[in-house]
Amino acid sequence: MIFVQSALTGVLVGGLYALMAIGMSLTWGMLRVINLAHFGLILLSAYLTYALATNVGLDPLLTVVATVPVAFLIGVAIQWGFQRFEVSELSSLLVSFGLLIIGIQLISNVWSADFRRMAGDVNPYATGSVAIGPLVFPMPTLIASVAAVALVLLIHLVLARTNVGRALRAFAQDPAIASAFGIDHRRLGVLLAGAAGATAAVAGTLFAIGGSLTPSTAFEWFGVVFAVVILGGIGNVLGTLLAGVLVGGIAGVMTVAWSPVAAPVVVYSLVVLALLFRPNGLLPRRGGPG
Amino acid sequence: MSWRGLAGIGVAVAVLASLPWLRQVFELPTFFLSFGTVVLSWAALATSWNILSGYSGYFSFGQGGFYGVGVYTTAVLTGRHGWDFLPTVPLAGVVAAVLGLFVGLVAFRLRSLRGEVFALLTLAVPFILAPIVRLSPSIDGGQGISVPVPDIPAPLSSFQDLSYLVCLAIAAIAVVVAYVAQRNRLGWALFAIRDAEGVAEGLGVPTFRSKMVAIGITAFIAGLAGGVAAIQVGYVTAEGTFNLQVPLFVIVMSVLGGRLHWLGPAVGALVIVTLRDRLTTSGFEGYSLIVLGAILVVFVVLAPEGLVPRMRRRLVPALVAFGGVFGALWLTGLREDPVDWLALGLLAASVVAFLPGIRRRGTEAALEPVGPEVEAEPMASDAGPMLPPELEATPALAPAAPRPPIVVATDVTKRFGGVRALDGVSLSVHEGELVGLVGPNGSGKTTLVNLLSGLYRPTSGTISVGGVDIGRLPPHRIAHVGVARTYQIPRPFASMTVRDNVAMAIMFGRSRTGLDAARHGAEEHLALVGLEDQADALPGEVNLHERQLLEMARALATRPRVLLLDEALAGLNPVEVDNAVAVVRRIHASGIAIVLVEHLLRVVNQLATRIVVLDQGRTLAEGDPATVMADPAVVRAYLGRRGQEKPAHA
Numbered sequence: 001m002i003f004v005q006s007a008l009t010g011v012l013v014g015g016l017y018a019l020m021a022i023g024m025s026l027t028w029g030m031l032r033v034i035n036l037a038h039f040g041l042i043l044l045s046a047y048l049t050y051a052l053a054t055n056v057g058l059d060p061l062l063t064v065v066a067t068v069p070v071a072f073l074i075g076v077a078i079q080w081g082f083q084r085f086e087v088s089e090l091s092s093l094l095v096s097f098g099l100l101i102i103g104i105q106l107i108s109n110v111w112s113a114d115f116r117r118m119a120g121d122v123n124p125y126a127t128g129s130v131a132i133g134p135l136v137f138p139m140p141t142l143i144a145s146v147a148a149v150a151l152v153l154l155i156h157l158v159l160a161r162t163n164v165g166r167a168l169r170a171f172a173q174d175p176a177i178a179s180a181f182g183i184d185h186r187r188l189g190v191l192l193a194g195a196a197g198a199t200a201a202v203a204g205t206l207f208a209i210g211g212s213l214t215p216s217t218a219f220e221w222f223g224v225v226f227a228v229v230i231l232g233g234i235g236n237v238l239g240t241l242l243a244g245v246l247v248g249g250i251a252g253v254m255t256v257a258w259s260p261v262a263a264p265v266v267v268y269s270l271v272v273l274a275l276l277f278r279p280n281g282l283l284p285r286r287g288g289p290g
Numbered sequence: 291m292s293w294r295g296l297a298g299i300g301v302a303v304a305v306l307a308s309l310p311w312l313r314q315v316f317e318l319p320t321f322f323l324s325f326g327t328v329v330l331s332w333a334a335l336a337t338s339w340n341i342l343s344g345y346s347g348y349f350s351f352g353q354g355g356f357y358g359v360g361v362y363t364t365a366v367l368t369g370r371h372g373w374d375f376l377p378t379v380p381l382a383g384v385v386a387a388v389l390g391l392f393v394g395l396v397a398f399r400l401r402s403l404r405g406e407v408f409a410l411l412t413l414a415v416p417f418i419l420a421p422i423v424r425l426s427p428s429i430d431g432g433q434g435i436s437v438p439v440p441d442i443p444a445p446l447s448s449f450q451d452l453s454y455l456v457c458l459a460i461a462a463i464a465v466v467v468a469y470v471a472q473r474n475r476l477g478w479a480l481f482a483i484r485d486a487e488g489v490a491e492g493l494g495v496p497t498f499r500s501k502m503v504a505i506g507i508t509a510f511i512a513g514l515a516g517g518v519a520a521i522q523v524g525y526v527t528a529e530g531t532f533n534l535q536v537p538l539f540v541i542v543m544s545v546l547g548g549r550l551h552w553l554g555p556a557v558g559a560l561v562i563v564t565l566r567d568r569l570t571t572s573g574f575e576g577y578s579l580i581v582l583g584a585i586l587v588v589f590v591v592l593a594p595e596g597l598v599p600r601m602r603r604r605l606v607p608a609l610v611a612f613g614g615v616f617g618a619l620w621l622t623g624l625r626e627d628p629v630d631w632l633a634l635g636l637l638a639a640s641v642v643a644f645l646p647g648i649r650r651r652g653t654e655a656a657l658e659p660v661g662p663e664v665e666a667e668p669m670a671s672d673a674g675p676m677l678p679p680e681l682e683a684t685p686a687l688a689p690a691a692p693r694p695p696i697v698v699a700t701d702v703t704k705r706f707g708g709v710r711a712l713d714g715v716s717l718s719v720h721e722g723e724l725v726g727l728v729g730p731n732g733s734g735k736t737t738l739v740n741l742l743s744g745l746y747r748p749t750s751g752t753i754s755v756g757g758v759d760i761g762r763l764p765p766h767r768i769a770h771v772g773v774a775r776t777y778q779i780p781r782p783f784a785s786m787t788v789r790d791n792v793a794m795a796i797m798f799g800r801s802r803t804g805l806d807a808a809r810h811g812a813e814e815h816l817a818l819v820g821l822e823d824q825a826d827a828l829p830g831e832v833n834l835h836e837r838q839l840l841e842m843a844r845a846l847a848t849r850p851r852v853l854l855l856d857e858a859l860a861g862l863n864p865v866e867v868d869n870a871v872a873v874v875r876r877i878h879a880s881g882i883a884i885v886l887v888e889h890l891l892r893v894v895n896q897l898a899t900r901i902v903v904l905d906q907g908r909t910l911a912e913g914d915p916a917t918v919m920a921d922p923a924v925v926r927a928y929l930g931r932r933g934q935e936k937p938a939h940a
Contacts, residue, residue, distance in 0.1 A: 034406055081591075085591045085592075087590075087591060089405075089406055090347075090349060090405045090406055090409070091590050091591070091594075093349070093406060093409060094349070094541065094545070094586060094590045095586070095587050095590050095591060097538070097541070097583075097586065098542075098582075098583040098584065098585075098586030098587040098590070099583060099587060100583070101538065101579050101580075101582060101583035101586070102579070102580045102583035102584060102587075104579070105576065105577070105579035105580045105583070106580065108576070109576045109577075219533075219534060222413065222417070223414070223417055226410055226413070230410070259421075259425060261421045261424050261425060261432075262421050262425060263421075264417050264418070264420070264421050265417075265418050265421045265422060268414040268417045268418045269414075269418065271410065271411075271414050272396070272411060272414050272418075275400075275407055275410065275411055276396065276400065279400075279407070
């Protein structure tokens with residue numbers, strides 16, 4: 001029973017992983033930018049949620065009214081810089097690594113390197129849980145995964161059904177042709193990067209509701225997020241969701257079956273195996289980005 | 291190889307090695323030794339990282355893993371098994387090298403490995419190793435290992451002396467290896483891999499082996515540095531060892547100093563360590579990572595070539611700035627701490643090197659490798675035998691008596707998924723022939739060229755060159771058998787001059803040579819295609835026609851038996867076409883068999899001794915130009931459909 005419990009909890013946590021990964025996956029697949037600063041945006045949003053709830057008394061879920069615009073603007077600014085200086089894919093990895101380091105250090109200077117967690121009186125979601133038969137699911141995990149899954153599905157619909165989504169997909173397939181048909185790739189790129197920042201903000205807020213924060217948490221996300229991005233297929237929205245659930249479930253079981261310390265071994269091994277054997281992701285490829 | 295440079299390194303090492311002795315004589319504080327130790331150990335880590343990642347462009351986050359394995363090798367052997375410290379250091383290097391070779395074996399086997407994917411694969415190394423180390427009771431088991439203070443060998447007086455000298459030795463190894471590599475075949479192979487890996491392989495560069503050697507060296511030296519770090523840390527934990535600090539620092543140091551210069555990472559290490567030390571002592575410790583991140587961002591975007599190449603271009607002003615500031619602070623006593631003199635001196639030199647002219651935008655070619663200065667004197671006088679000019683006018687050799695075949699392709703089929711790009715094609719090319727390969731778009735011409743040069747492997751059928759079956763050979767071995775090719779869209783090594791592009795091909799072609807001999811030999815091939823005036827230009831600075839001529843010169847330089855020209859005339863104006871035709875004639879006249887893929891039938895008719903027509907992946911006709919062009923099937927399939935095709939040179 002403990003395996004079922006931890007696998008299901010892992011699956012729920014996996015929804016949040018998918019939300020963390022979706023922004024990185026989209027900007028990588030469509031803009032050819034590997035934005036490690038994405039982890040910084042998640043972290044910053046989590047800290048903002050913590051600070052607004054603790055110091056202002058805002059409901060933690062409502063803090064997205066602040067975190068989303070902030071992360072959107074930072075995402076826009078970074079992408080504007082990448083376009084302005086025509087940064088290549090590999091260089092974007094290095095530049096955004098530099099930005100991530102700067103961000104983590106700034107956060108550490110403001111909030112210190114100690115663990116931070118919202119107190120129970122400002123975070124009404126922290127203590128609740130839902131029992132289904134013998135299984136118990138903590139409230140924060142449930143909220144996070146429901147919100148995350150809803151958001152990822154919304155992104156899928158936007159890309160599939162709207163004109164902006166079509167323009168983005170056209171651009172990802174062939175930037176030159178798309179531009180020739182009147183798609184303003186610069187504006188589109190900046191917009192997408194901002195939207196990716198917004199998903200990071202929601203992910204950060206949801207993470208803060210359930211977990212403790214320390215600046216180096218950002219590095220701990222590296223493994224799961226890259227595993228989800230690559231297993232899901234770079235730029236593939238539904239693939240990312242599926243991969244998030246899968247990685248979350250596996251990591252959950254490994255934590256119980258072996259040791260919490262061992263989960264990264266499994267997750268990173270998944271990254272390596274995926275890169276070696278399924279570099280385009282688990283789902284069959286339908287053309288397009290990747 | 292320049293012995294002067296090695297002698298310079300030797301003198302520098304000797305001077306640095308005397309520091310422990312000087313310290314005793316002048317009773318300097320130990321701080322200088324520990325500061326020097328830190329600089330040297332980072333210089334070793336960054337320089338070794340750069341041999342793989344800077345030279346070849348495959349950025350690795352794995353340095354932390356290699357370093358960490360070194361740390362734990364020494365820690366376990368001295369802390370748990372009572373070994374002496376010194377013998378564990380080389381062993382730490384060996385263990386790390388084994389890990390490095392394993393990573394390379396996994397990663398470099400991937401045919402479509404791109405730089406970003408390699409970076410992510412190596413990012414996994416420290417994260418996988420840390421939990422394994424923590425969970426293994428025989429290694430760490432989660433408690434950490436305390437490393438005993440080693441015995442101090444006789445002439446040395448303190449622990450600090452020992453670790454300083456060991457770090458100096460390791461840094462010296464790293465710098466000498468980087469220096470030698472930059473001047474020999476390994477370094478040039480890595481530069482070529484960075485610029486255009488597939489092209490390099492096709493010219494005879496053993497790319498897989500070069501990358502494996504590089505990652506082995508990188509990991510070995512990082513392991514050595516890790517071994518020494520174990521005794522400096524004293525108490526080793528998995529979290530403190532396997533993290534992103536090492537890769538972050540070596541990347542920043544190398545980017546700052548310059549990735550294509552052997553001394554770049556060492557200079558970067560000196561600057562960064564000095565900077566961090568000053569930030570810490572002035573109470574700004576919390577800002578050092580911010581400064582590091584900012585340096586990374588600014589240099590990658592604005593000055594990707596780094597400080598050292600810039601300082602070399604402005605050597606005297608940079609030295610004057612450093613010496614002036616350093617000396618002034620020393621003599622005036624304005625600042626008391628010598629590290630301040632060093633920090634401000636380095637800052638002044640960096641400003642002088644950096645400020646004027648940040649980057650000509652869009653010139654990626656600014657990343658030129660800095661080898662020994664290219665000799666300016668013209669070398670045409672002592673170049674090899676030139677072709678007599680009258681040969682230029684000689685028409686293509688008539689097919690006389692049948693000569694032995696060089697290339698024999700038998701019943702070759704190539705499928706991509708369900709598409710048969712080539713379907714049972716047989717082709718032989720004899721010595722002295724110039725075979726024109728024509729056919730409508732999509733008829734399989736380029737596929738055939740890619741099969742002959744080893745870029746693709748046949749689905750079925752055999753291809754032999756000079757009697758050697760090339761079906762399973764890697765492309766660089768096929769180059770050594772005697773096949774060379776050009777690319778439809780020229781793919782020069784962008785960071786090397788026109789001459790060095792050709793020299794690369796000589797170095798790794800059928801007769802391997804060193805760099806100097808290859809540069810010398812390049813003149814002959816450049817003269818043959820008429821590029822001798824552009825020898826010192828970068829490929830980005832010459833026009834399309836000249837880049838196509840460069841493709842030919844580079845292919846010739848491998849001394850091929852058969853040359854595959856894949857639409858080498860595409861996109862040229864009529865005058866340039868005439869010139870290119872004359873060049874192809876000269877090449878043919880020098881005795882090299884040629885397979886010419888071309889759309890311009892006028893050109894093919896003029897040049898070819900035999901024409902092969904492909905249509906929908908099959909041979910439609912072959913024979914002498916007049917007969918083939920009169921063949922009704924050819925007229926129907928090729929000429930008759932011409933109206934529906936895109937213009938050949940849109």
